[in-house]
Amino acid sequence: MGDAVRTSEYGSWPSPIDAALAAAHDGRPDHVGFVGDEAWWTEPRPAEGGRRTLVRRRADGREESVLPAPWDVRSRVLEYGGQPWAGTVIGGRPLVVFVHHADQRLYRWEEGGEPRPLTPASPVGGGLRWVDPQVHADRGEVWCVLEEFTGDGPSDVRRVPAAVPLDGSAAHRRDAVRELTDDRHRFVTGARLSPDGRRAAWLAWDHPRMPWDGTELLVADVAADGTLGAPAVVAGGPEESVAQADWAPDGRLLHTSDRSGWWNLHRDGAPLCPREEEFGGPLWQIGLRWFAPLAGGLVAVLHGRGSTALGILDAETGEIVDAAGPWTEFAPTLAVAGERVLAVGASPRSAYEVIELDTRTGRSRVIGAAHDDAVDPAYYPEPQIRTFTGPAGRDVHAHIYPPHHPRCTAPGDRPPPYVVWAHGGPTSRAPLVLDLAVAYFTSRGIGVAEVDYGGSTGYGRAYRERLREQWGVVDVEDCAAVALALADEGTADRGRLAVRGGSAGGWTAAASLTTTDVYACGTILYPVLDLTGWGAGETHDFESRYLESLVGPLAEVPARYAERSPAAHTDRLTAPFLLLQGLDDVICPPVQCERFLAGLAGRDVPHAYLTFEGEGHGFRRAETTVRALEAELALYARVFGLTPPGVAELELTT
Template identity: 80%
Template structure:
């Protein structure tokens, strides 16, 4: 150890990573796309009320070539990037509440033409640089109003085609979804009748249409309650007449037990789509001559769970090659040759790629990150194999020596089943712990639960590890990235398998001498908040927990207390409510508040329609008078997923204070969280 290394207890190490720094770097670029040959994307602005702006990257090279990125394989590009929409414009859709692709663009008369959804009023707007955005769609005061997502510009018709979500009443499930065409001339801005509906209401949920190269056919994805899109979706096709109307639609793929999360047309007119019919999301090609065939049959995922309408795991190139995201666990960026089935991966320091891809000519744009870098916009030139960062370039906010070096591990759960996890040991170049002391560890349960924790640099994790608190992210049974069988482990087992797997990792870390058995905690948000609360109610593994915008009462959540998209999710996660109502009560932490004895912190956005505050209030009322130390912090203006810097700062500092009080730590400069009993 160096001469200036202090010997201090775990959890009290001084760190340059404060909560404000972590909050300022929260979020990622998303929804990349091309406008002509320029790359555009959305990007978070936590310090501007949590809005998302639209960023444009101009191509001119004004700074010259920059040095190679750390790790090799990538270079920073020249050119400039600019936010094209000032506050308060907020480019974000609320379709299915989780949203979807909120913008599309093209070049018309030599200048960019962009349409986007504004979060505050959910109207679709037309924007041309140098002018003010102009509304294209009307406002409805009924329920959640009119919402739009996954727009596709059809300039030859003077329209933008997209998903229309229209509320028909005040209830969360009083809603219809169809494909619709919106005139680009603004004639529908005050006239709902000027919106041309392309499809009927055959299905409850739809994605945006994809028009074939010859303009004669359109495909989209659809599914119905009680299925979620990772359970089963249908690939729907319709003939498109010369006047832009859709003929009768038919199902050409998918089904109740086959998930198709994306479909696109190739340049040659064949249809490409991802399906998990083999047990893994693989890529298929369908054409009239060869039928449907897998292009690269592997026990890997070439797709993922469709949480946002318009996510993209592959993008066809004009050359016939296909840009793909693929892998087990983490997704790599590669180029697939559909004739040989060979995949050549892009070279660079990025080990994770988000489900957003775009292609133009021979260029591919993606959003990648790694254990030592946050998400950045990456361009791959398929002719040269060269990759470079073109936007949201990662810059070390602190000395990387304060950031954790994660380990990818597989643990043994009940019955010997594999449990995948990322372990982030404490790390601080200026501190060491006294001999014989073991660090506290916090188990992080991801949301979803049909999702996974990516292995990327996260300053929220570094906030804890740099102070001497370890973090274990558990991709419990039910997580994505490991095939349908692993995903299906959670069917009717939510609150059991996730709880058991998190506990198995925590106890294994303690047993092997990595973590202090007496100083284990659990935290999670949304579905992870459920797992955290259920773990405190069902096990004695943890000394405390942090529960963030959680589900706490299954019966309430399954009978109208959430939004339409997930309103029947519990039918597969827990079981049919009509058949096993007792299971809903038995697993709910709100029904068993008397079992919770460990201190906890509960964090909730007051505008959350997915996991509403009423769940927290019911849980706390049943805990009243039981003497359990706890704190309940609520945040005005926050929905599901905190986006404002001030909120994130307060939440992080409160969480650290909880651990300090329970574990006997002494972090400097952190306000003390008042705990009630």
């Protein structure tokens, strides 16, 4: 017999999912690849200072961390990084190259030895950075993207596809690095070499475009000496986003393009499987992969509307067969070897795992980072996929996570408190996966609503472009529409609604608190708060012109930058809030928070400001996540009158 169901108020339910447990499961495996027949990938280590290690799965199934602390396999190109490693087999032994986060140098590792640097350090600005390596052992080179700072400013930077000698001769000589092209484009991806070695393909784009606005697919001939000829544009343009390009084994060029309004897969310019689904996504990192060509005309693809599936596309018939399994979401990383496909998938009942699909048998199995239920799955939230009606009758997609506890129920008819989560990006979306940070709240009796507001990806280009010049308007309206709809239908308590978000979601949360009266409080993490500063050199190069599409050209609508900024409207702020900020954040720097708080001086608005040394944009350390989650719960407890057991009171200042 199970325990009897107890009756207690929402927000006071005892839960086995504490902040330490949620922090221990933060992050996901990523950047999968094959080294010979072995599967390799990166994994987070929140308890080890938030570093990422490289994991190897041997033929007998054993997993081992190849690089001990303090090695941290992570690139900082574009600040968001991307594919940080690649490997091959030479003489029956693995050879791996990787980027070490601390100095951003490219290193070579071989079994039984220590990592040796392949690239030099640079004292100029952000130095030399590398991402998206491709090992060409026959050429004695690693092809990758070089990001080179030429001064101390965030925009004093150039990027080119480059070749690094494998023999270490460039470890202390910048002039030994061979640039494959000139630097006519501001942004590039790594060059992919055709199977016959005679052509190379890569993507490029320039300010003020972001890669989901418009990119160009470039192809160049490769000369006998390894130099590239003049590139030709074969796809893409200012209003066409090509998200990925790669060569099939037969030498034909594949790419994803949204020219139809959806990121679909094309071969030699013709669509292979035209659908109102996404076969690509926003290129926030260099080296993301939504497709991987196999032999015989098959292509592994990630596709879907909203959530994603892993499928095998027959390029000749256009038919897709999806992998069987419980996974409802796949990260944009794929690798293939023979008939084997590696992917990273998750579901509302399982965190991200490394999955292998055998295309001969159709069998899928977990081979790494296997999900292990740290608590009884009965405490996991049960999401509802819903579409709400926003202003002007527009659809607003959301995942609703009602309070859920196997042995607790609430008394009376009063609905539960709800927190609206605004995702970052804002050109991104909320994945449909088990997130113990969500369960931390739902298992205590607090509902969570993740809103894919207008501007989110996964629903076509038109949905994505609803946010064009409307950031701080459409996102705020759509989140409010979901919150109020939940209250109107009796799902949520109208007087106990909160909003929270990080990065661009932090902007939406702050804008919601300064322009609406929907929420009783809010949690704002590493946010954008002042457009006039953020758009004038306070952020990094990649997003320095992002506001031209999100808000409008500064030269044409300068007043709009101040008009939209939460920092300019602190006089409208009355709701209590929690502000969380990493002190090493170069994307949304602490000065944004400081300026926002200065505007509150002399006003009686209860708030807490917590800062974290050693944390950048997005928290990686377990102790930071614990402090942030406990403080957030304490805020809701105080404002909503909740009594969660074991939660210390949050001191709010005015």
